[in-house]
Amino acid sequence: MIQTILLKNRPIGTPKLSDFEFKETDKDLTIQDGELLLETAYVSVDPYLRGRMSDAKSYIPSFELNKPIQCGIVAKVIASKNKNFSSGDFVTGMLLWQTKQVSTGEGLLKVDDSKAPLSAYLGVLGMTGLTAYLGLNEIGKPKAGETLVVSGAAGAVGSVVGQIGKILGLTVIGIAGTDEKVNLLKTKFGFDAGINYNTSKDISEDIAKAAPNGVDIYFDNVGGPISDAILFNINRFARLVICGAISVYNATETPKSLCVQPFLVKNSALMQGFIVSNYSEKFPEAMSHLSQWLAQEKLTYSETVVHGFEKIPEAFIALFEGKNKGKMIVKL
Amino acid sequence: MIQTILLKNRPIGTPKLSDFEFKETDKDLTIQDGELLLETAYVSVDPYLRGRMSDAKSYIPSFELNKPIQCGIVAKVIASKNKNFSSGDFVTGMLLWQTKQVSTGEGLLKVDDSKAPLSAYLGVLGMTGLTAYLGLNEIGKPKAGETLVVSGAAGAVGSVVGQIGKILGLTVIGIAGTDEKVNLLKTKFGFDAGINYNTSKDISEDIAKAAPNGVDIYFDNVGGPISDAILFNINRFARLVICGAISVYNATETPKSLCVQPFLVKNSALMQGFIVSNYSEKFPEAMSHLSQWLAQEKLTYSETVVHGFEKIPEAFIALFEGKNKGKMIVKL
Numbered sequence: 001m002i003q004t005i006l007l008k009n010r011p012i013g014t015p016k017l018s019d020f021e022f023k024e025t026d027k028d029l030t031i032q033d034g035e036l037l038l039e040t041a042y043v044s045v046d047p048y049l050r051g052r053m054s055d056a057k058s059y060i061p062s063f064e065l066n067k068p069i070q071c072g073i074v075a076k077v078i079a080s081k082n083k084n085f086s087s088g089d090f091v092t093g094m095l096l097w098q099t100k101q102v103s104t105g106e107g108l109l110k111v112d113d114s115k116a117p118l119s120a121y122l123g124v125l126g127m128t129g130l131t132a133y134l135g136l137n138e139i140g141k142p143k144a145g146e147t148l149v150v151s152g153a154a155g156a157v158g159s160v161v162g163q164i165g166k167i168l169g170l171t172v173i174g175i176a177g178t179d180e181k182v183n184l185l186k187t188k189f190g191f192d193a194g195i196n197y198n199t200s201k202d203i204s205e206d207i208a209k210a211a212p213n214g215v216d217i218y219f220d221n222v223g224g225p226i227s228d229a230i231l232f233n234i235n236r237f238a239r240l241v242i243c244g245a246i247s248v249y250n251a252t253e254t255p256k257s258l259c260v261q262p263f264l265v266k267n268s269a270l271m272q273g274f275i276v277s278n279y280s281e282k283f284p285e286a287m288s289h290l291s292q293w294l295a296q297e298k299l300t301y302s303e304t305v306v307h308g309f310e311k312i313p314e315a316f317i318a319l320f321e322g323k324n325k326g327k328m329i330v331k332l
Numbered sequence: 333m334i335q336t337i338l339l340k341n342r343p344i345g346t347p348k349l350s351d352f353e354f355k356e357t358d359k360d361l362t363i364q365d366g367e368l369l370l371e372t373a374y375v376s377v378d379p380y381l382r383g384r385m386s387d388a389k390s391y392i393p394s395f396e397l398n399k400p401i402q403c404g405i406v407a408k409v410i411a412s413k414n415k416n417f418s419s420g421d422f423v424t425g426m427l428l429w430q431t432k433q434v435s436t437g438e439g440l441l442k443v444d445d446s447k448a449p450l451s452a453y454l455g456v457l458g459m460t461g462l463t464a465y466l467g468l469n470e471i472g473k474p475k476a477g478e479t480l481v482v483s484g485a486a487g488a489v490g491s492v493v494g495q496i497g498k499i500l501g502l503t504v505i506g507i508a509g510t511d512e513k514v515n516l517l518k519t520k521f522g523f524d525a526g527i528n529y530n531t532s533k534d535i536s537e538d539i540a541k542a543a544p545n546g547v548d549i550y551f552d553n554v555g556g557p558i559s560d561a562i563l564f565n566i567n568r569f570a571r572l573v574i575c576g577a578i579s580v581y582n583a584t585e586t587p588k589s590l591c592v593q594p595f596l597v598k599n600s601a602l603m604q605g606f607i608v609s610n611y612s613e614k615f616p617e618a619m620s621h622l623s624q625w626l627a628q629e630k631l632t633y634s635e636t637v638v639h640g641f642e643k644i645p646e647a648f649i650a651l652f653e654g655k656n657k658g659k660m661i662v663k664l
Contacts, residue, residue: 051598058598059568223593236391245593259589261555261577264605266383266390271603273596 001026003309005097007063011053014250014320019053020313021066029102036103037079040309041090043097043330044072044122045316046156050249059275068096072127074111074118075101085110092121099309099332116294123327124160124301125290127276131243132160133286135274136168139241140217144169147211149230150191152221154181154302156327157243159189161219163299166190170217173210175203175226177322184325188300203229214238222247228258240271250320302326333358335641337429339395343385346582346652351385352645353398361434368435369411372641373422375429375662376404376454377648378488382581391607400428404459406443406450407433417442424453431641431664448626455659456492456633457622459608463575464492465618467606468500471573472549476501479543481562482523484553486513486634488659489575491521493551495631498522502549505542507535507558509654516657520632535561546570554579560590572603582652634658 001024008021031037049071055062063069073095077085082105085091093108095101111121123129135157136142148165152158153174162185165172173193174185182194193210200206203226207215214235220227223245234240248255264271293299304324306315308331315330333356340353363369381403387394395401405427409417414437417423425440427433443453455461467489468474480497484490485506494517497504505525506517514526525542532538535558539547546567552559555577566572580587596603611618625631636656638647644662651660 056598059600220593223591227593242593242596245591245597248591248594254594255591256588257591259555259577259580259587260592260603261552261559261574261605262580262586264574264603265577265607266388266605268391268605268607268610270605271592271596273593273598273600273602275597275600278600 001099002029003099004068005312006066007053007069008066010055010065011050011250013252015050015053015313015317017313017317020069022310029100031079031081031102033081034104036077036082036085036091036105036108038075038091038095038101038103039078040073040075040095040099040101040332042074042119042122043309043312043332044126045312045319045328045330046071046127047244047246047249047319049316050320068098070094070096072122074121090118092126097312115291119303119305119327119329119331120294120301122329123156123303124294124299125287128156128327129160129290130279130283130286131274131276132157132164133290134276134279134282135241135243136161136164136217136219138279138282139270139272139274140219140239142168142170142217145171146216147171147173147213148217148219149173149175149207149211149215149233150219150221151175151226151230152244152246153185153191153194154325155221156301156324158219158221159185159302159326160299162191163189164293165217167293167298171211171213173207181325184302188302197226204232207233217241219243220245224248224255224257231258231260231263234263234267234269236267236269238267238269240269242271242273246320304328306330308332333431334361335431336400337644338398339385339401340398342387342397343382343582345584347382347385347645347649349645349649352401354642361432363411363413363434365413366436368409368414368417368423368437368440369432370407370423370427370435371410371432372405372407372427372430372664374406374451374454375641375644375664376458377644377651377660377662378403378459379576379578379581379651381648382652391609400430402426402428404454406453422450424458429644447623451635451637451659451661451663452626452633454661455488455635456626456631457619460488460659461492461622462611462615462618463606463608464489464496465622466608466611466614467573467575468493468496468549468551470611470614471602471604471606472551472571474500474502474549477503478548479503479505479545480549480551481505481507481539481543481547481565482551482553483507483558483562484576484578485517485523485526486657487553488633488656490551490553491517491634491658492631494523495521496625497549499625499630503543503545505539507554513657516634520634529558536564539565549573551575552577556580556587556589563590563592563595566595566599566601568599568601570599570601572601574603574605578652636660638662640664
């Protein structure tokens with residue numbers, strides 16, 4: 001039996017379970033020459049998928065209604081008629097929310113479970129790690145001694161950004177939504193300071209206290225009021241890496257926030273949207289650093305693992321409630 | 333008799349005449365070795381001066397209360413004990429709102445009234461032209477065939493930006509506040525299209541019509557709702573040059589506008605604050621292009637000239653009412 005999850009409705013506001021539909025089929029999958037049969041092992045659920053569920057014009061096509069959703073997956077090759085892959089191999093790539101599927105192998109990368117746990121290839125050694133490394137380096141252009149603030153700091157990307165910041169000699173301040181997360185930032189990920197935005201009386205003031213020399217780089221995963229608060233603390237020539245805006249993904253009207261232009265002019269500051277796929281020529285360089293740091297235990301990561309294919313929509317929705325610590329993974 | 337204009341109060345909201353104070357003195361100015369005596373000929377009034385009148389931290393120090401205001405001026409040397417300058421020379425530089433003054437010559441540039449009218453050295457051959465050229469090139473990074481939108485398009489900087497855009501092979505759309513200005517954009521400055529933001533029913537829609545291929549570069553002089561409307565029309569990898577935000581300079585509370593982050597992420601777009609003084613090493617290159625284009629009549633400019641030293645505060649305040657077409661100049 002093969003299970004698939006289809007996009008049933010384009011979500012309005014926060015996605016609901018009823019926006020997804022489960023379909024089952026007993027039909028066997030067969031492979032042609034050059035193809036592989038894959039069994040899904042780990043599924044990545046990521047905030048950016050929310051964008052593809054809407055039909056607004058964006059950098060990647062919208063998901064089609066009544067078609068399976070596609071995302072980062074680690075799968076096991078269970079049959080192969082492709083000389084590049086053998087039965088028993090594990091691969092990662094953009095695949096479907098489906099228990100088994102056929103692939104031509106295009107875009108798939110073999111992964112080695114002796115080097116790192118398989119789920120890491122969806123996180124610190126996958127898009128998450130690449131996003132953290134390349135967003136910070138390519139837009140943030142960090143120089144040792146500078147101050148970096150990361151929002152969504154206990155999340156999959158944010159926790160890696162902060163650690164890379166420390167490796168590169170920055171002062172790193174993280175913003176997260178619970179005391180437990182803020183504590184993790186400092187004890188597990190080596191951040192210099194953490195701010196709980198839910199209990200802070202004045203986020204801008206708390207940033208000013210934690211960053212007495214001002215903020216040189218802001219790695220933004222959230223948008224909204226937290227990002228507004230940063231603007232009062234940026235230094236001349238600050239770089240604001242706009243990686244995500246989870247706080248507004250579910251907004252049903254285009255949200256308002258502080259007018260950023262005067263802050264950017266006053267500080268000759270830069271704000272740039274980051275999409276990891278624009279930097280694919282730098283993936284090998286990034287991967288080599290990330291794997292090395294992971295092997296040297298300079299880099300660690302958190303995962304929230306949910307078990308069972310049928311939990312995928314729930315795990316996805318939980319991202320918007322901040323229920324994950326680090327990378328949210330569904331294990332089949 | 334020497335007249336000076338002092339900053340009496342830090343303006344709240346739009347500056348008022350009562351924020352300025354005139355002072356007269358009969359005391360003669362004398363010069364020491366190395367100094368010059370200058371007689372002010374043309375005074376530039378610019379929106380950015382509003383920033384220096386407030387005491388908020390910024391890229392240049394605030395003006396001090398009860399001290400003369402400083403700005404771009406063309407003055408005549410009426411006595412010189414400095415070997416680099418002779419009586420009768422005209423110079424430009426940052427000088428005081430004062431009819432006569434003493435200078436060491438530091439930071440002053442000799443200007444040649446046989447090459448261009450003296451007031452042009454405060455406009456198209458001064459900070460205005462440098463701002464237009466360097467903002468467009470250094471942040472906008474134009475490529476022939478792209479589409480450029482300019483706000484404050486009939487203003488001193490905007491009208492030059494648009495013309496440089498045309499010289500570089502761009503499609504250029506200007507946004508201005510009266511039909512007369514919009515008409516000027518097309519007939520005098522060679523813009524491809526113009527939008528009157530005061531009569532437009534939907535600025536975003538009008539931009540979409542004028543820019544069927546989307547917007548690659550936005551040169552922003554105004555901020556506020558006009559800049560919001562641009563966001564719906566930007567292309568992938570768009571560059572937004574934030575040169576000024578005149579619409580919000582007089583705001584007494586930090587104004588709200590559209591949350592820009594999702595637009596920047598979706599389009600991998602860049603937004604960067606531009607301050608001309610950061611690019612001083614490129615001034616000679618820029619000046620050589622600007623003077624050449626002016627001599628070739630590829631570049632033209634508008635001036636609104638107000639007569640009389642005592643009119644300086646009025647001319648400055650009029651900027652915020654859009655009363656100027658092109659560069660606002662006070663001639664003594």
